[in-house]
Amino acid sequence: MAKRRNGAAAGSEPAEEAAQAGRAPRGSLADRRGGASRTAAPANLGVLGMARWAWRQLTTMRAALILLLILALAAIPGSLLPQRIQDPGRVTTYIQDNGQLGQVLDRLQLFDVYSSFWFSAVYILLMISLVGCVVPRSAQHWKAMRAKPPKAPRRLGRMPGYEEFALPEGQAPQALLLQAQKRLKRAGYRTALAEDHVAAERGYLRETGNLVFHISLLALVITMAAGSLFGYSGQRVLVEGDTFTNSLVSYDSFEPGSYYDSDRMPDFRLRLDSFDATFDTQAQGSQFGQPRSFLAKVTETSNGASTQHELRVNEPIRINGTRVYLTGNGYAPVVTTRNAKGQVTFSGPVVFLPEDGNYTSRGVIKVPDAGKEQLGFGAVLLPTAGLNQDDELISTFAGLERPYLVMTAYKGNLGLDSGQAQSVYELDTSEMEPIAGADGQPLRLEMSPGKTAQLPDGLGSITLDRIDKYVSLDVRHDPTQGFMLVFSVLLVAGLGLSLFVPRRRMWVRVKDGRVEVAALARGEDPRVQAAAADLAVDLRD
């Protein structure tokens, strides 16, 4: 921010001004204005005095600069360590893997950098510093905008832009001054006519832009905080043919803002009719098998009317201020298990999580009602099975070309009744044992769609009926986004003005038959001499 107490300015004005006006060493003007800011806190100030001193320090340019640098540094750990806001699972794993260190890092809130006390402290201090600067400067600017341009200094020759010529024959001094005033006004200058000269100033928009930029920045931060209070986001996995009703209970995970009122959740239903993914079969090297299109066809039902939508990445559906995004997809093998009597004990799609670019997917099938003993299957789906150099089964392509499901079967207790919440993607085998095959080794089932495998010991059979697809949907509501956009636009506009509108003062004086034209740049202004020269040429003719 400009004109902080040590005389510094946004964009750099006073120092620059000083340098341009008198070719004085950098910052001399700043020194004069900010004499006190560098000194240590004087003794015997008392509490109020100390507070005032601290406030003065905080609103200096130096403090703002240091806070900015600390803010940049403080943001970095969030990119080096896993963050809870992105992936809580990875944070847990990281803490487990690193023992003591993980604990210490967690206590320092290094896995929640952007809501940590130290990160908040930096940006809140920065904002306070900003307020302490914006408010007085707005007042100052308000006054400046209504004040007359300052009178000409005695010796105009010192100005960086200076031209001098004889008053043309037969022209009255007053007429020339009026002509100069008219021309300056036309060029957007504020002018004032004095006894022997015209004073003019332009570039108020620079400071206006500067203030708009900084105020927009404050507004953005506040709006961002408000958005997280009043909005919500929820995630839901939807298999082809399934329907999702927008209500709290139907989400897989849901994060409401502190002030979000879930009663006001819009009422709608979404059915996933089909999902199609295409992968590159033409390109070479690393580009082979890359996804090229994801398309989910969904039917939205709200207020009794149904609408068909094509949901893609980058093309969310918007329903009454709520937006639905396609954030992921994968395969859900449809599996049926039967007991020894041929009765169906489990049937349905099981969501598998893709683990790499070739959609090698992992999932578990839990059959609690299998019979005396519960059954569990740990499975890997290979959408296009192939062999690698070591003759191991791997997936070589993400599309369903040669799907293959590889399973290990367990029997025993799934642990579902222990009361502890269990992940649907993990099998707790602590009370289970692998089912042994004919050779006594743990049974490994490899099957393609339509195939059925018999389990030994009268445990029944398992069938892979087909492989469905599923999508992960993000449902979000943020009532503040429109404001964010408005403030962002203001921010860029203000920034442009504050960096590129030149601030300039000009004077035209007629004295003793000589005309003097002078220009003084206030801040960056590459055209200050040209401005004086152009005006002089105009007035001479």
Add this chain to the structure above:
Amino acid sequence: MDVNVTLAAWSNLLVYSAMAVYAIAFLVYAFDLFGRQRTADAAARRTAAEARAGARSRAGSRAQGRAGRASAKSSVHRTSRHEQVAVLDAEDEADADGGQARAGSSEPAEAADADGPSAGAGADGPGAGAPERGASGGIRRLARVGTALTVLALLLHIAAIVTRCLSVMRVPWGNMMEYAMTASAIACIVYLVTVRVKDVRYLGTFVTGAVLLALGLSITVFYTPAAQLVPALQNYWIYIHVPIAILSTALLSVSAALAVFQMLRAWREAKSPRILRFMDRLPASDDIEKASYRIAAVGFITWTFTLIAGAIWAEVAWGRYWGWDSKEIWTFVVWVVYAAYLHSRATRGWSPTKVAVLNLVGFLCVIFNFTIVNVFFNGLHAYSGLSS
């Protein structure tokens, strides 16, 4: 989904040929910058003396300090044939040459393009005396050849981008390789445009060297076969967000190159180490600083725009405008560092050299954001095209 393999192969070939020409331009520029110092020093001494004489006669109403400064600088400007067209440091020119500053500014195009000494004389105007021209004609021939070669290399470079673009019929910035190719071409254009406005050919070695490095990396380490875009990139924001990011990168890199020269020049001015004698042919460090600042200021605005456009796209693609993804974090860090840079320029106690250090820190963050973050950090911006 089609990929024209022939065109893609042509593109790679063109990258190699552009690299060859950049390499020659790099060498020629290097000879221009470091070679033949004696001639340059002699010419500088002569012109400095002359300018001092001129300045003294004009000193009249002006402060003595300014005249002294002008003379010191004019010895530098003499190495440029078209110094009068300098818009970026018009005020200093006017100090040294008075009213003649405007005489040349009416024909910047000719001055920048003119190749022979005679054309140069026309553009120079009365402000530049005979001795300078004689000296500079010999010295700067290499720089002229370097610039011509750079233009040729840039044409090949652009041809490489266009063929790549046509081979897949989409924008040429879908992965790291294409981004590096396009950003280096834009940096080269920024440099050549700046050369037309102000003689910054001393940057030539730096710019051609950096472009050479970027192209070398993009054809080897970053190499990605031509292919279509992943779904996350299939949106019109790719026409807005990415080119502005590329432009920012190019602007900030040219600004950083200027900052390096500013620091070296300031060092030469203060301590006069012999090893930096070639620096005497450069403009004063203050002038370089101003040019560096102006380019960085434009870069800061475009970077801000990149950030905002990115946030809007993120809202469309991922459902939130800001999520502290590793790329977002580093883009934010870059933004804050450059904001600090702009503020530091106005902070008392921050010398221009310290300010330039901040500029370089900012640029290092840009490079880090592009290379390390793209390749090694997990995040949603995983579009490098490199297989992990």
